[in-house]
Amino acid sequence: MVVTGASAGVGRATARAFADRGDRVALLARGGTGLAAAAEDVSRRGGEALVVPVDVADHKAVDEAAAQVEEELGPIDIWVNNAFTTVFAPFTEIGPDEFRRVTEVTYLGFVNGTRAALHHMLPRDRGTVVQVGSALAYRGIPLQSAYCGAKHAIQGWNESVRCELLHRHSRVRVTMVQLPALNTPQFDWVLTRLPRRAQPVPPIYQPEVAARAVRYAADHPRRREYWVGGSTVATLLANAVAPGLLDRYLGRTGFSAQQRSEPADTDAPGNLWLPGDGTGGHDVGAHGSFDDQVARRVVQPWFGRHRPALTAAALAAGVGGAVAAAWLRRGCGRHG
Template sequence: MSLSDKVVVVTGASGGVGRAIVRQLGDQGAIVALIARGEAGLAGAAVDVGVGGGMAKVYVADVADHEQVRQAAQRIEAEVGPIDVWINVAFTTVFAPFMEISPEEFERTTQVSYLGYVWGTRAALEVMQPRDRGVIVQAGSALAYRAIPLQSAYCGAKHAIRGFTESVRTELLAGGSGVKITMVQLPALNTPQFSWGLTRLRRHPQPVPPIYQPEVAAEAVLFAAEHPERKEFWVGATTAATILAQRVAPGLLDRYLGRTGVKAQQVEGKPPSGVSNLWEPADDEEDHGAHGAFDERSHPRSVQVWLSQHRGVATAAAAGAAGAAAAVLRLRRR
């Protein structure tokens, strides 16, 4: 499915991965409905879409509020047209040990980062199911399979999204629905999250290396929107390795992350102060864009994304390599 001239909704469109996604949608000539709280970030995102050749319309809404999301969907249908694709990206987080996160902060993180996906999915299904067509894409994380320290609320939300999405997918299949839902598991990304997320760490938070640019994630998310028959996509070699290692040796990963996970999420420098998007948007007056503070250390591409997009070629190559290796072994035995 080409996204040109399609109506695509993106939550969390003002910054980070959401911002990178809407830029690429603009390049494809899509009609993009931008949902977020930060007005400066939304305005910048709308400009990006227009520069790329697409059309954009802004909808200020807090995804934690079901009614705000539902009303935004209704307005999009009335003002822009029938929604073809809905992409859930919006989230927030707290960098801190679990017992240093207040109940109110944990609840708010869950409302945005988990229920925001639930309400977005519900709003999309309300308009897509009567037409029996449409695509929903959930931007996930390797942390949906393997949790790490200092991000209990975020990890819990990502695990919950995966379970929720699997349940909804089976319901759609049971009903013979033409609506598709898929999930993209992302690696560590260079987004403003690490500068505007609430933190109680002694040093500046960082993504667990290796770090990828948000455009890598955006490319994969849009590929998933165009190929929704697949239930899940993995982005980045580290995501694939993490998920596979969790299947094989979860206890070993527990001990490894217990030794290394805290240090790996911090870099030298004082933590951000006075900026947090937990309760209020951090980009209401200043547009932070898609990238965070780690451009010099971030990879602009991922071989694993290409392999995920070309599974047939990758499988054939692997089979060919295995066959060649077997032939070499046979020759050596002679």
């Protein structure tokens, strides 16, 4: 198993989830402290760890990392693309170099990882690539334009790759897991220009929820994607039916919902250009600062299995509602 962004957050929790069943896990990330701690997690849980420091924006380095994994751990069965970085700020306050860097890590990092994985998987005609996505792959929100743009790009590009694999009748699979708001350290080390500290939009889920979904998707890759959490389901269905209404709602609420009451440290460097932990720094683990606010129940498995029917029903309801509204407007116009 290869997990990018394995030093913290969802990547860290996913590495633990694979280790729980004794897997050999290659840990890819930039931060030396987090990687060393992640390797200890894997070993303590019964897995075998290989630490590979790498910036996923560097395609040559990712290719070399894949070759190292194959040499030291054996053939790559599953590759999980998860690494990302971002900037919390209005679009007009994100510099061109910053926007490019987010795109190179959060989008092209997935491209680089998938290319490296397919290079080894396709000749063997087996293997799975899991793209860790987000509800924001379909629904953009304010203050996260760079991240939303990258996740939208991953969604479209991954569909193209899937179609090409189907065309060649390959047994290599790609699947995507769309996640909700999560209690990860990103909100404490993200580069921000907000007046107050950043936070995820509630409801907030623990990263272990995401990790279990990623592991399940890796084992069941025939489904093209999975939706995790009731908030993801509600957001994506609502966006399919009434995107304009969501635009206005998020315009009113999206700024305050993503900020805590405490003032932000706008001088903090963030993890855009350098890892948030660094070598010899502080290990942040998988969880962020919101353990006391997390959702206790997850309806993802049922919704994941019934997503096509739910989507069709929501679209039908939206079309029916639009027709009814038009009929009523015409009736009111004729009869005063």
